[in-house]
Amino acid sequence: MKKFIFEYPAKTLFPHFRYFFFCSIYLESNYGTKEKLKSRSKKGFCSIIIFALVVSFTAYLPFIAIAGENSEEKKSRAVSITDEIIQMRSGLAQTFIKPDSEITEDIFKNVCGAVGKRVKEISEKEGFMIRHAALKNRNPANAAKAEEIKLLEEFDKNRSLKDRWDTAEIGGKKYMRYSKPIFVEDACLSCHGSKDKRPKFIIEKYPNDRAYDFKKGDLRGMIEVMFYDQ
Numbered sequence: 319m320k321k322f323i324f325e326y327p328a329k330t331l332f333p334h335f336r337y338f339f340f341c342s343i344y345l346e347s348n349y350g351t352k353e354k355l356k357s358r359s360k361k362g363f364c365s366i367i368i369f370a371l372v373v374s375f376t377a378y379l380p381f382i383a384i385a386g387e388n389s390e391e392k393k394s395r396a397v398s399i400t401d402e403i404i405q406m407r408s409g410l411a412q413t414f415i416k417p418d419s420e421i422t423e424d425i426f427k428n429v430c431g432a433v434g435k436r437v438k439e440i441s442e443k444e445g446f447m448i449r450h451a452a453l454k455n456r457n458p459a460n461a462a463k464a465e466e467i468k469l470l471e472e473f474d475k476n477r478s479l480k481d482r483w484d485t486a487e488i489g490g491k492k493y494m495r496y497s498k499p500i501f502v503e504d505a506c507l508s509c510h511g512s513k514d515k516r517p518k519f520i521i522e523k524y525p526n527d528r529a530y531d532f533k534k535g536d537l538r539g540m541i542e543v544m545f546y547d548q
């Protein structure tokens with residue numbers, strides 16, 4: 319982000335520097351013919367250059383501020399999205415999963431299904447890329463990729479690591495990525511617990527399911543929020 323803030327003015331100011339460079343050559347070429355004005359024009363020339371540089375730089379200050387602010391805003395929004403999604407899933411699971419009640423697809427729609435919908439809504443409205451990744455995944459699209467496997471292993475090993483900022487390369491572009499681990503709670507176990515006790519609809523709908531046999535406190539996966547930042 320810092321890189322972006324500092325690179326931006328340098329790039330945009332360049333045409334101005336070029337303009338003043340040509341101005342200075344022009345003034346310089348007329349310089350020798352006006353000997354009387356020599357010392358006065360020298361001072362004048364310097365002050366024009368300094369004045370122009372100050373004016374053009376201050377003209378870009380608001381852009382620099384906005385660029386920085388946008389990045390900071392996106393960063394803090396990425397953090398709040400992960401918190402919202404993790405808390406939403408946990409709250410819904412505690413509300414809708416009753417001990418010993420049959421878990422149907424309708425109940426799922428109120429838990430991980432509702433979370434999926436909310437993720438889609440935020441991505442479409444706010445332009446973030448949001449993804450879940452797991453070593454033992456249920457939805458094949460959520461299977462962890464090479465660099466995600468590394469992150470998940472790190473989250474699993476080091477429980478004091480609460481989140482991580484890094485970059486991800488998507489379609490040749492660099493994205494800022496914020497990731498946060500998701501842990502298994504009691505309310506998750508009716509669908510992510512023992513293999514044999516999984517609800518019927520899950521066995522039928524996810525033939526390659528690997529998201530079972532978890533225990534409370536296990537790392538279930540992670541959520542990643544990514545945004546493009548030049």
Ligand code: HEC
Binds near residue numbers: 426431434454458503
């Ligand atoms: C009612 C059953 C049900 C409950 C309860 C439930 N899940 Fe899920 N979960 C699913 C299903 C089904 C999927 C696959 C959704 C899809 O197709 O994208 C899933 C997917 C996930 C994923 C995405 C990664 C993957 O494997 O595809 C995570 C992370 C996850 N669940 C975590 C949790 C956590 C944490 C809890 C408890 C707070 C929980 N789930 C409770 C059924 C459930």
